Amino acid sequence: MKTKLVLLGTALLLALINLIAQTRSTSPTKELMRQKLDHAQSVLEGITLENFDLIAGHAAKLGALSQEAGWRAGDTPEYAEHSAIFRRNIEALKKAARERNLDSATLAYTKLTFNCVECHKYLRNRKIAAVTESPTLSDFLAGLPEDTPWATYGKADAVTCYY
Numbered sequence: 001m002k003t004k005l006v007l008l009g010t011a012l013l014l015a016l017i018n019l020i021a022q023t024r025s026t027s028p029t030k031e032l033m034r035q036k037l038d039h040a041q042s043v044l045e046g047i048t049l050e051n052f053d054l055i056a057g058h059a060a061k062l063g064a065l066s067q068e069a070g071w072r073a074g075d076t077p078e079y080a081e082h083s084a085i086f087r088r089n090i091e092a093l094k095k096a097a098r099e100r101n102l103d104s105a106t107l108a109y110t111k112l113t114f115n116c117v118e119c120h121k122y123l124r125n126r127k128i129a130a131v132t133e134s135p136t137l138s139d140f141l142a143g144l145p146e147d148t149p150w151a152t153y154g155k156a157d158a159v160t161c162y163y
């Protein structure tokens with residue numbers, strides 16, 4: 001009996017650990033997005049140390065990331081436009097590294113940083129818009145059947161009854 005309980009306890013504990021591990025693991029898109037930051041930092045390192053191979057290598061990695069399926073987190077024309085600008089800046093970075101032109105590389109990197117910020121700003125605004133457009137509490141209450149006790153909660157005359 002005791003053994004059975006211990007076994008059951010262990011099984012439950014394992015299930016719980018598994019559940020926590022699952023919820024904590026990051027999505028492929030999230031992982032990909034984080035890699036952008038690492039490569040962008042390495043490009044900056046290349047610029048500051050005048051290491052053109054470092055710039056070219058990590059610019060190429062950034063370009064490749066933007067071709068992966070996980071990159072397409074949005075399917076709006078605006079998202080496509082931001083992605084196109086991203087790729088143009090990457091091409092400019094690669095060209096600057098090929099030509100060993102530090103000023104051009106710095107300019108392309110700066111434009112790239114603006115592009116990171118602009119796309120993220122766009123995504124955040126879109127999220128806010130989605131929340132604003134979601135049904136309000138009164139919409140939700142209005143949709144409830146009349147016999148639900150709290151269906152009239154939001155209506156002025158009924159509010160006092162429930163306080």
Ligand code: HEC
Nearest residue numbers: 030033034036037040073079082083086112115116119120
């Ligand atoms: C075309 C749009 C776009 C561009 C350009 C872009 N990102 Fe992102 N970024 C995204 C999306 C989409 C996400 C995921 C947002 C989410 O999880 O809701 C994201 C998320 C991130 C995250 C957070 C990942 C996490 O842990 O959740 C980081 C860091 C990041 N991006 C860095 C960058 C950097 C650095 C650049 C520029 C070199 C950049 N991004 C350019 C679209 C973009």
